[in-house]
Amino acid sequence: MLVKSVLKGDHRALAKAISAFENEEPVAAKIAKEIFPYTGKAFVIGVTGPPGAGKSTLVDKMIKHYRSNKKSVGVLAIDPSSIFTGGALLGDRLRMASHNLDPDVFIRSMASRGGVGGLAKATRNAIRLLDASGKDIIIVETIGAGQSEVEIVKVADATVVVTIPQLGDQVQTFKAGLMEIGDIFVVNMADLPGADKMVTYLLGGVVAKNGWAPPVLRTVAKSGEGVDVLIEKLEKRREFLAKKDIAEKRQLEQTRAEISSLVAEKISKVFLKELSSSKDLERLIELVNKKKIDPQTASEELFAKLSKKR
Ligand SMILES: Nc1nc2c(ncn2[C@@H]2O[C@H](COP(=O)(O)OP(=O)(O)OP(=O)(O)O)[C@@H](O)[C@H]2O)c(=O)[nH]1
Ligand SMILES: [Mg+2]
Incomplete structure (x- = not known):
């Protein structure tokens, strides 16, 4: 019953099914099994970066963009800290609240009882649920801090690393964790001084992966400036991954890893x-x-x- 409603795109059913994965309810395995044949169509975008870099604001603008192209969107905001508090990301909800009444936009914050490993697994299943429910685009927002993000972005078709002009002391941490995982780098808050310096810095650090050279872009998420170019690059990434040999190899690796x-x-x-x-x-x-x-x-x-x- 629940799965049937999920497949029809019912948001209440989706929410309930995602909770089943978060809480590791016994029914979760059955749901996973039943939805699996309906998955594999959506384009999954990971958006990660330091706290406060403007990820949610950017995601909000991305949703607007995709909606104006008649694409349906699912958003998962991952909050490893709320594993302990059980809290929801009220801020994110508010920042994306303009989409609340849109039946083609589903937004949900995620936490899991099962610690970081459990969260990665629950997120993977939540992505599949959104995919099976017919969402064209799935965006997963995570705070770029540790292992959990790396686990989560492994399933993304495109990982967008969001940074800001003045990271100060955080630059080292940034370098250590986020350089390797980005498929697209965004210097957000390009309205603030220092954006050029950050772009240059990133261009010096990006590494091509399997034939994909990650672009470095500038955005002002608050005004929406640069978001159109980001969407274009995401489309390029999608075309790149759709090439037969690349798609096959990637699928093999991902299934083996899972x-x-x-x-x-x-x-x-x-x-x-x-x-x-x-x-x-x-x-x-x-x-x-x-x-x-x-x-x-x-x-x-x-x-x-x-x-x-x-
Ligand atoms: N000046 C400026 N401020 C921005 C821009 N984008 C976002 N902000 C502001 O930065 C603050 C943080 O934005 P969020 O979108 O919540 O950032 P976040 O990365 O999602 O934050 P966490 O989820 O808490 O890590 C908000 O007050 C935004 O209005 C921008 O391009 N320029
Ligand atoms: Mg956020």
Whole structure:
């Protein structure tokens, strides 16, 4: 019933199904199975970057653009911090509120009980739900900070890294985490001084990946300036990925990575369960605490014992 409504594009059903993934409800696996055949049509855009760079403002303008071209849009705003607080991204909701009454725009903030790994998995499934429900464009906004973002952007067809003219001390962090994952770089707040410097800096750092040279653009999300060029580049990216050899290779890699990570998750669950009831664990904890052996050696002994049982 729920899946049928999702396939018809019903927003309440979508919201309910996404919650099932966030809360890791037993029904989630069934939903995932049933929607899978209907997925693979949407274009998935990741928008990431430092806090306050203007990502939500930019996404709002992107939605407007796509709507004026009659494309339906789904937006997921990922909030790893609300894993702990359960809070929703009120700010994002407000910034994109102008689309609230549009039946072809669905906006949702995401969090998950299952920690960072759980969030990546829930997001992947939420993307599939939006895809199956018929959304043409899916935009995933994340704060570019750590591993969770990297996991999430892996499934995006295009990752837009948003930055601002004056990052100051953050430039180093930016360099470390975000240079590798961007397919398109945007210097937002180009109305502020220093935009040229940032563009030059980024141009010096971008690396071509599998034949795609990431462009560096300027936007003023507040006014919408430059958003048309961003949409153009996204369209170019889409055409690039649609080339037969590239599409096939990418699909192979992504499916392999997803199945592997699901199997790894199951293996780790089984091992951890056995470990929690292992007498050896108690004995080794004591030895480590008495400084008789080190934790690494203890883990190797335990792992050998657990593996032998198979
Ligand atoms: N001057 C200027 N301000 C902007 C621009 N784009 C966004 N802002 C402002 O920057 C602030 C942060 O914008 P958001 O869109 O919430 O930024 P964000 O990256 O989504 O923030 P988080 O989701 O909290 O990380 C808001 O007050 C925006 O009005 C711009 O192009 N120029
Ligand atoms: Mg935001």
